[in-house]
Amino acid sequence: MIADIVVKNISQLITLEGENRPRVGKEMMEIGLIENGILAIKDGVIKYVGQGELPSNIQMDNDTQIIDGKGKTVTPGLVDPHTHLVHGGSRENELDMKLKGAKYLDILKAGGGIHSTVKSTKGASFEELYKKAEKSLNTMLEFGMTTVEAKSGYGLDTETELKQLRVAKKLNENHPADIVSTFLGAHAIPTEYKGNVDEFVDIVVNDMMPKVQEEKLADFCDVFCEEGVFTVEQTKKILNAAKKYGMKSKLHADEIEPLGGAELSADVEAISADHLVAASEKGMEMMAEKGVIADLLPGTSFNLGMGKFANARRMIELGVPVALSTDYNPGSCPTENIQFIMTLASLRMKMTPEEVITAVTINSACSIGRQEEIGSIAVGKKADLAIFDSPNISYIIYHFGINHIDKVIKNGQLVVDNGKIINV
Incomplete structure (x- = not known):
C-alpha cells in the first residue's frame, strides 16, 4: 500500500x-x-x-x-458537542448590563438575551445566516475542531427553526468540518406564550418535530430545562416525543438553578446533560449509573461571571463521563476557541491535561454518537x-x-x- x-x-x-x-x-x-x-x-x-x-x-x-x-x-x-452555530446578530450591547450586575435570567426577563437573537435570526436570510455561520466554522476548524454540533433554537417558530437547521445541513455538505444537528425548538418561551407555555410545548411537539423529521434535519433534540424556561415535566414531554421521531435526547440541565435536570437526563436516558453547574449529588450519581455524558461548558460560567463552575472533579470521581464544549453562542459564550475552554477546564474545574484531551476527543465524539x-x-x-x-x-x-x-x-x-x- x-x-x-x-x-x-x-x-x-x-x-x-x-x-x-x-x-x-x-x-x-x-x-x-x-x-x-x-x-x-x-x-x-x-x-x-x-x-x-x-x-x-x-x-x-x-x-x-x-x-x-x-x-x-x-x-x-477535536470535537465540540454543544454549539449554537447558526444565528443572526450579536449581543455586545448586553455587556454594559452585565457590568452593572444584571444576571442572565434578568436580561432574559427584560426581553434581551435569547429573545434579541430570535428577532435577529428571524430577520436574517438563509444566505446571511450561512455566511455568518461559515465564518465561525472556519475559525473553529483553525482551532482544531473537525466535528461540531449545531443547535437550532433561535426561531421559536417552525419556519425559522427549519431555516437554522437547513443552514447547518448545507454547511455540512459544503464545509470540510462535519456538523451534527440538534433541534432546540424549546430554547425559550416566546413572549406571546408567556401565559400559556403548555400551548407552545404542543407546537414544538406537534408542528415543529414532524417537519424536522420529514426533512431529516436533526439527530438530537434538546430542551432548556431551567427556572423561568421549561419545567422538568415539560422537558420530559418534549424529549419523550422526540424519541418517537427518531431524535436522541440532550438537555440544558441545572445551568443556574438545581431544578432536577441531571436527574431527568438519567430518567429519559439522554445521551448528554449539558452545563450542570447547579447539578445535585443525587443527579450526578444517577447520571453515572445510566452513563449519561456530562457536557461541561466552563466558558459560559466564565463569561457570565457566575463565580461557580460545574463540579467536574466530583463527576469524574463518581464515574460520570465528562465532555467539554465551547457553547459558542451570541449571548452567554461568544467564543469559537476550544483551546481556551480547555484551559478553563483545567484551571477552574481542576481537570488534568489528560482528562481535558479525553473530554474534547473520544468523550465528545460519544456525546454526539460519532465514536465509531x-x-x-x-x-x-x-x-x-x-x-x-x-x-x-x-x-x-x-x-x-x-x-x-x-x-x-x-x-x-x-x-x-x-x-x-x-x-x-
Whole structure:
C-alpha cells in the first residue's frame, strides 16, 4: 500500500486508543501516548499507528505527503458537542448590563438575551445566516475542531427553526468540518406564550418535530430545562416525543438553578446533560449509573461571571463521563476557541491535561454518537487529526489565549496549514 499522507517523528502522538465508548474515572487519564510516533493515511482513513518507522507493507512514493511531527503534539481532531452555530446578530450591547450586575435570567426577563437573537435570526436570510455561520466554522476548524454540533433554537417558530437547521445541513455538505444537528425548538418561551407555555410545548411537539423529521434535519433534540424556561415535566414531554421521531435526547440541565435536570437526563436516558453547574449529588450519581455524558461548558460560567463552575472533579470521581464544549453562542459564550475552554477546564474545574484531551476527543465524539468514526486515532477510523505546534499537551493548556494549531487534517485532507485554512 502506498500512503497518501505520513506524519512521522511525532513528539507526542495522543491516540486515545481503546474501546469506542465514553471514558470514565481513571480511564480519562489513559490517553494512549506514543513518543516518536508515526501514522499513515490512505483514502481518508487511518491505516497505521505506531512508533518509529512504518512497517514494510506501507510504503511512500513521490506523491506521498510527508509531515514532520518533531516538536509537535498530534491528537484526534477535536470535537465540540454543544454549539449554537447558526444565528443572526450579536449581543455586545448586553455587556454594559452585565457590568452593572444584571444576571442572565434578568436580561432574559427584560426581553434581551435569547429573545434579541430570535428577532435577529428571524430577520436574517438563509444566505446571511450561512455566511455568518461559515465564518465561525472556519475559525473553529483553525482551532482544531473537525466535528461540531449545531443547535437550532433561535426561531421559536417552525419556519425559522427549519431555516437554522437547513443552514447547518448545507454547511455540512459544503464545509470540510462535519456538523451534527440538534433541534432546540424549546430554547425559550416566546413572549406571546408567556401565559400559556403548555400551548407552545404542543407546537414544538406537534408542528415543529414532524417537519424536522420529514426533512431529516436533526439527530438530537434538546430542551432548556431551567427556572423561568421549561419545567422538568415539560422537558420530559418534549424529549419523550422526540424519541418517537427518531431524535436522541440532550438537555440544558441545572445551568443556574438545581431544578432536577441531571436527574431527568438519567430518567429519559439522554445521551448528554449539558452545563450542570447547579447539578445535585443525587443527579450526578444517577447520571453515572445510566452513563449519561456530562457536557461541561466552563466558558459560559466564565463569561457570565457566575463565580461557580460545574463540579467536574466530583463527576469524574463518581464515574460520570465528562465532555467539554465551547457553547459558542451570541449571548452567554461568544467564543469559537476550544483551546481556551480547555484551559478553563483545567484551571477552574481542576481537570488534568489528560482528562481535558479525553473530554474534547473520544468523550465528545460519544456525546454526539460519532465514536465509531472519530474521537481517537485508530486503524479504520476517519483521518481527522489536530497537529499542535506544542511539545506536549500540558503546554497547550499552560500557554493560553493563543492558537497552538499548526495543521489540521480532515477526512485525510490537509485543510489547515500554518494555522490557516486552505482549500476550503
